[in-house]
Amino acid sequence: MTEMLVREPRTTPARERTLIEEHIVEVLSDSGEGAQRCGQSFAAIAARSGRGIWTVEIIPAEIQPPARSVAGASGNRVRVAGHEITNGGDECDLVVAFNEQVLLGRVRAGELKAGCTILLESMWREDRDPQIQRAYAETYDRLVADGYRVIEAPFERECRKLVSDPHRGKNMFVLGVLCQIYGLDLGLAREQVAITFGKKDRKVIESNVRLLEAGWAWADENVDLRFEIPARPATETRVVINGNQAIALGILAAGIDICAMYPITPATSASHYLSEIFEKVGGIVHQAEDEIAAVTFAIGASYAGKCAVTITSGPGFSLKQEGIGLAVMAEIPLVVVDVQRGGPSTGLPTKAEQGDLLPAMFGAHGDAPKVVIAPSGIEDCFYTMITARKIAETFNTVVVVLSDASLATAQQPFRRPAFSEDWVAPPVDQSPVPEGALPYGWDETTGLFRRSIPGQPGGMHTVTGITHDRRSRIGYDPETHEDGLRHRSLKLAALQRTLRCPDVFGDAEGDLLVIGWGSTKGAIEEAVAALRAEGRRVSSLHLRFIQPMPSGIGEIMARFRKVVTVEASWSDRVEDALIDRENRRYSALAMLLRSKYLVDVDCWTETFGRPLKPGIVRAALAGFLKEVK
Amino acid sequence: MLTPVVDRLLCMAEPHHDIEDYQSGLVSRWCVGCGDNAILTAMQRLCRDEQLDPARTVFVSGIGCSSRLPHYMGTYGFHGLHGRALPIAEGVKMSRPDLPVFVSTGDGDCLSIGAGHWMHAIRYNMDLTVLMHDNRIYGLTKKQASPTSPIGTKTNTTPKGSYLEAFDPLSAALGMTNVSFVAQAVDWIADVLYQIVSAAYRHKGFSFIRVVQRCPEFMPGAFDAYVQDPQKTVILQHPKGIALSPALAKVYKNVREHDPSDLAAARALAQEREAIPVGILYRNDDVPRYEELRGAGRLRTTDELRRGLDAELDRFTIWSDTGPVPQ
Numbered sequence: 001m002t003e004m005l006v007r008e009p010r011t012t013p014a015r016e017r018t019l020i021e022e023h024i025v026e027v028l029s030d031s032g033e034g035a036q037r038c039g040q041s042f043a044a045i046a047a048r049s050g051r052g053i054w055t056v057e058i059i060p061a062e063i064q065p066p067a068r069s070v071a072g073a074s075g076n077r078v079r080v081a082g083h084e085i086t087n088g089g090d091e092c093d094l095v096v097a098f099n100e101q102v103l104l105g106r107v108r109a110g111e112l113k114a115g116c117t118i119l120l121e122s123m124w125r126e127d128r129d130p131q132i133q134r135a136y137a138e139t140y141d142r143l144v145a146d147g148y149r150v151i152e153a154p155f156e157r158e159c160r161k162l163v164s165d166p167h168r169g170k171n172m173f174v175l176g177v178l179c180q181i182y183g184l185d186l187g188l189a190r191e192q193v194a195i196t197f198g199k200k201d202r203k204v205i206e207s208n209v210r211l212l213e214a215g216w217a218w219a220d221e222n223v224d225l226r227f228e229i230p231a232r233p234a235t236e237t238r239v240v241i242n243g244n245q246a247i248a249l250g251i252l253a254a255g256i257d258i259c260a261m262y263p264i265t266p267a268t269s270a271s272h273y274l275s276e277i278f279e280k281v282g283g284i285v286h287q288a289e290d291e292i293a294a295v296t297f298a299i300g301a302s303y304a305g306k307c308a309v310t311i312t313s314g315p316g317f318s319l320k321q322e323g324i325g326l327a328v329m330a331e332i333p334l335v336v337v338d339v340q341r342g343g344p345s346t347g348l349p350t351k352a353e354q355g356d357l358l359p360a361m362f363g364a365h366g367d368a369p370k371v372v373i374a375p376s377g378i379e380d381c382f383y384t385m386i387t388a389r390k391i392a393e394t395f396n397t398v399v400v401v402l403s404d405a406s407l408a409t410a411q412q413p414f415r416r417p418a419f420s421e422d423w424v425a426p427p428v429d430q431s432p433v434p435e436g437a438l439p440y441g442w443d444e445t446t447g448l449f450r451r452s453i454p455g456q457p458g459g460m461h462t463v464t465g466i467t468h469d470r471r472s473r474i475g476y477d478p479e480t481h482e483d484g485l486r487h488r489s490l491k492l493a494a495l496q497r498t499l500r501c502p503d504v505f506g507d508a509e510g511d512l513l514v515i516g517w518g519s520t521k522g523a524i525e526e527a528v529a530a531l532r533a534e535g536r537r538v539s540s541l542h543l544r545f546i547q548p549m550p551s552g553i554g555e556i557m558a559r560f561r562k563v564v565t566v567e568a569s570w571s572d573r574v575e576d577a578l579i580d581r582e583n584r585r586y587s588a589l590a591m592l593l594r595s596k597y598l599v600d601v602d603c604w605t606e607t608f609g610r611p612l613k614p615g616i617v618r619a620a621l622a623g624f625l626k627e628v629k
Numbered sequence: 630m631l632t633p634v635v636d637r638l639l640c641m642a643e644p645h646h647d648i649e650d651y652q653s654g655l656v657s658r659w660c661v662g663c664g665d666n667a668i669l670t671a672m673q674r675l676c677r678d679e680q681l682d683p684a685r686t687v688f689v690s691g692i693g694c695s696s697r698l699p700h701y702m703g704t705y706g707f708h709g710l711h712g713r714a715l716p717i718a719e720g721v722k723m724s725r726p727d728l729p730v731f732v733s734t735g736d737g738d739c740l741s742i743g744a745g746h747w748m749h750a751i752r753y754n755m756d757l758t759v760l761m762h763d764n765r766i767y768g769l770t771k772k773q774a775s776p777t778s779p780i781g782t783k784t785n786t787t788p789k790g791s792y793l794e795a796f797d798p799l800s801a802a803l804g805m806t807n808v809s810f811v812a813q814a815v816d817w818i819a820d821v822l823y824q825i826v827s828a829a830y831r832h833k834g835f836s837f838i839r840v841v842q843r844c845p846e847f848m849p850g851a852f853d854a855y856v857q858d859p860q861k862t863v864i865l866q867h868p869k870g871i872a873l874s875p876a877l878a879k880v881y882k883n884v885r886e887h888d889p890s891d892l893a894a895a896r897a898l899a900q901e902r903e904a905i906p907v908g909i910l911y912r913n914d915d916v917p918r919y920e921e922l923r924g925a926g927r928l929r930t931t932d933e934l935r936r937g938l939d940a941e942l943d944r945f946t947i948w949s950d951t952g953p954v955p956q
C-alpha cells in the first residue's frame with residue numbers, strides 16, 4: 001500500500017463544492033466489467049446518506065456482446081437528488097465510460113446533457129491495436145468538438161498499481177472517484193463495498209476497499225469537480241429495492257405460496273428472487289414447460305387451495321390468455337403479473353413499453369371481465385400484489401397486474417413495509433358447505449358467491465369452462481348463458497363501487513389535464529409540476545385501477561379545456577399524411593376514455609423502449625398548452 | 630387445515646360410501662356403446678372399493694367427449710381446457726398433495742394439443758392417475774383424424790384416408806425420463822380395466838393408462854377385430870401386475886408372463902402390432918415424485934411469513950430512524 005493511502009484521505013472542504021439539487025450520473029462499461037455494480041453501489045451510498053435516488057439499469061440485449069461495441073453498453077444510470085425522486089429523469093450530467101464505444105450508443109440516443117462531463121478511460125489512446133487507437137482518438141476529438149468536457153482518466157493504469165487484474169477492480173476505483181466528486185462519506189462507501197462483496201472472502205473485500213480509496217485519492221488530486229447534493233435524511237426506516245423485487249416481496253407478504261412461471265425477460269428476475277425467498281421461507285416456484293402450463297398449473301393450484309400467481313411478459317401473456325379466460329369463466333382466483341416489454345411479437349425483450357393494456361382487458365375471447373391494476377412505482381409494486389391477491393379471492397376472478405421493464409430494474413427508496421396479518425391469505429377453507437348452498441350461489445346484486453374448495457364436505461361439483469348454471473352444470477340455453485355473463489360482469493361493478501377516484505395532481509381545473517397509468521406516474525408528475533411552476537394551468541390524474549375504473553373521472557375531465565393521455569405505447573402521429581381524426585389509432589387509455597366518456601381525449605405517446613423522460617413529456621405538454629390557448 | 634384431533638373425530642364418524650356417492654346424478658351424454666361408460670364405471674367402483682371420500686377426491690379433465698367424465702362423478706371435478714388437463718391436475722396436486730387426483734384425457738387432448746405437457750408430466754412423476762381414453766379419433770368435434778388414428782382412417786379432414794402412421798403413445802411414454810407406470814387397458818374387458826386402474830391408483834407416482842376406447846359413433850367397427858377375436862389381445866400377467874380371473878382365462882388364452890419392472894421387455898411389447906398387449910407394461914415405485922421433492926403441502930405460519938419478510942427487508946434497509954444502516 002502506498003503511503004498516500006495509509007493516511008485517511010483528505011476531504012476537499014465543503015465550501016469548494018458547488019451546491020446542486022440533483023445530478024444524473026451514468027457508469028458505462030462492456031458487460032462483465034462491473035459498471036452496474038459500481039452504479040448500484042454509488043446509488044446505495046447516496047441513498048444511505050439521505051439523498052433521493054432512482055436507478056435505471058442499462059442492459060445490453062445480448063448476454064455476451066462483443067467488447068467495445070456500441071450495442072454492448074452495460075451499466076447504470078443513477079439520479080441523485082436532495083429530494084425524493086420518482087423517475088430516471090432526463091439527460092445525464094456526468095458519465096464515466098470504460099471505453100469510448102459504449103459511450104457512443106448513449107450519445108446517439110441523446111442521453112447526455114449538452115456539454116456534460118465525461119470521465120473516459122484513456123488506456124485506449126495507447127492501445128497496441130492501431131485501429132482501436134484511431135477509434136478512440138476520433139471519438140475523443142468529436143466529443144470535444146461537440147462541446148462535451150472530456151476528462152481522460154487512466155483508471156486502468158492507476159488500478160494496476162494495486163491489483164494485477166484491473167479489469168475486475170476498476171469499478172470500485174471509479175466508485176471512489178464518484179464518492180470524491182459528490183462528497184459522499186468514505187466510511188459509508190467502505191461499508192457498502194463490504195456489503196457488495198459480502199459473500200466473498202475478506203481478501204476480496206480488502207482489495208476492493210483499497211481500490212475504492214485509491215479512486216477517492218486519485219480524484220482528490222486529479223479531478224476538479226466537486227459537487228454537494230444536500231442530504232435530507234429520512235425520518236422513517238427505508239428500503240431500496242427494484243420493481244421486480246417488490247413484486248416478489250409483495251407475493252410473499254400476500255401469503256401466496258405457489259407461483260408457476262416460464263422464463264421471459266423482463267419478468268424473470270421477479271421469479272428468480274421469489275425462488276430464492278421461497279427456498280428459505282417455504283413456497284413453490286414451479287418453472288413449467290411453457291406459459292400455457294404455467295397459467296393452468298396456477299389455476300389448478302388456486303382451485304384446490306389458496307390463490308396462486310403466474311408471472312410473465314408480453315409473448316407469454318398472449319399464450320396465457322386462454323387460461324385467463326378459463327379462470328374468469330370458472331371463477332377461480334388467479335393473479336397474473338405481466339411485466340410489459342416492447343411488442344408486438346418478440347419485440348424489444350429488455351425494453352419498456354405499455355403496450356399490453358388492451359390485451360390485459362380484452363385479450364381473452366368472449367366477454368371475460370377481469371381486474372387490471374397497474375402499479376405506479378416501486379413501492380406500489382409491493383402493495384399491489386397484496387391488493388391483487390385479496391381481490392382475486394374476494395371476487396373469485398383474475399387480477400392482471402401490469403408492471404413494465406422500466407419498473408422491473410429501477411430502484412428507489414421507500415418506507416419499509418411493516419408486516420400486517422391482514423395481508424395474508426386465510427387458511428384454505430375446509431369447513432362443511434352449508435346445506436343447499438350452490439357452487440355458484442351468485443348474489444343477485446353483486447355476483448359474489450362463496451366458492452367451495454376440494455376437501456369441503458357437501459360442496460362437490462365439477463367446475464367447467466363451458467357455460468354452466470349455478471350448480472355448475474353444463475347448460476347451453478340462453479338463460480343460463482346470460483345468467484353467468486351477467487353475474488361475472490356484476491362483480492366488476494361491485495368492486496368498482498369500492499374504488500376511490502385518484503386525487504388530481506395540481507388544481508382541480510385548468511387548461512390541460514394529463515392522464516396516465518402505471519409506471520409513468522413519476523415522469524408525468526414531474527413534468528406537470530415544472531409547468532405549473534411556470535404558471536401553466538395543467539394538472540394530472542394517474543390511474544392504478546384501469547378495469548374497473550373508478551367513478552369521477554368524467555367530472556374531473558369536464559373541468560379542463562383539454563385532456564390528453566401520456567403513454568409509453570404506440571399511437572398514430574397526426575402529422576402523418578394518411579392519418580386523420582377518424583382513422584387515427586389512439587393509444588389504449590385514450591381509446592378507453594374516449595369510448596367511455598365521449599370526450600375528445602387526445603394522446604401523446606413515445607415508444608423509444610425507455611422510461612419516459614420528464615423533460616420530453618414537459619415539452620410535449622407545453623405544445624398541447626399552446627393549442628389550448 | 631384440520632388439526633389431528635378433528636381428523637380423528639372425523640375418522641370415527643367416517644361414513645361408508647356406496648357407489649351412488651360417486652355418481653353425480655347426471656345421466657351420461659355419451660353415445661350408446663361408447664367405451665367411456667365402461668371407464669366411468671371402473672372409476673366409480675375404484676372409488677367405492679378404496680372408500681375415497683368424495684369431498685377429498687378430484688377428477689380433472691381437458692376437453693373432448695372423454696373429458697366429460699368428471700361431471701358424472703360425485704366428487705370434486707375440474708373440466709378444464711383442451712389439452713391442459715395435466716398442468717391443471719399438477720397444480721391441484723402441488724397445492725393439495727393430500728387429495729387423490731385422477732385425470733381423464735382424450736387421444737387428441739393428451740397426445741396432440743397437450744403432448745408437450747404429457748411428456749413433462751411423465752418426467753415430473755407427480756402422484757396422478759391418468760386415463761387416456763384412446764378412441765383413435767376426435768369425437769367431440771365430429772370425426773377428425775387423431776394422432777392415434779390408424780393410417781388410412783377416413784375422417785372429415787382426411788376423406789381419402791389419413792396419411793401418417795399412427796402415433797405410438799406407449800413407446801413414447803416408455804422412452805420418457807422418469808416414467809414410472811405405463812399400462813394398457815381396453816374398455817370391453819371390465820375386470821382387467823378395473824385391476825389396472827386399481828394398480829394405477831395405488832402406484833405412488835404418475836400412472837399413465839392408455840384405455841383403448843370404442844367410439845361406435847365415429848369409429849364403428851374399428852375395434853371389432855379385437856373384441857371378437859380374443860387371440861388379438863395379449864394379456865400381460867404377473868404377480869406384480871394383473872391376474873386373469875378363471876372365467877376370463879377361458880376366453881383370453883393369449884397370455885404372457887411379463888414382469889413390469891423389465892423396461893426393455895415393456896418397450897418390446899409396446900412395439901408389437903399383431904395383438905394388443907393389455908396389462909401393466911411397466912412400473913417402478915422408486916422414481917422420486919416432484920411434489921415430494923418440492924415439499925408440497927408444507928404449511929407456513931403467519932409468524933414464519935413475518936420473519937421471512939422481515940429478514941428480506943433487513944437486507945434492503947438503508948436507513949432506519951436512527952440513521953444509515955450498516956449491515
Ligand SMILES: Cc1ncc(C[n+]2csc(CCOP(=O)(O)OP(=O)(O)O)c2C)c(N)n1
Pocket residue numbers: 692693694695696711734735736737738739762764766767768769770775
Ligand atoms: C384450443 C381448442 N382447440 C380446439 C378445440 C376443439 N376441440 C374440442 S375437443 C377436440 C378433440 C377431441 O378429441 P379427443 O381429445 O380425442 O377427445 P374425444 O372427444 O375423442 O374423447 C377439439 C379439437 C377446443 N375446444 N379448444
Ligand code: SF4
Pocket residue numbers: 658659660662663664665694695764768769843844845846847
Ligand atoms: S362420439 Fe364417440 S367418443 Fe364421443 S360419446 Fe359418442 S361414441 Fe363416445
Ligand SMILES: [Mg+2]
Pocket residue numbers: 693735736737762763764765766767768775
Ligand atoms: Mg379421441
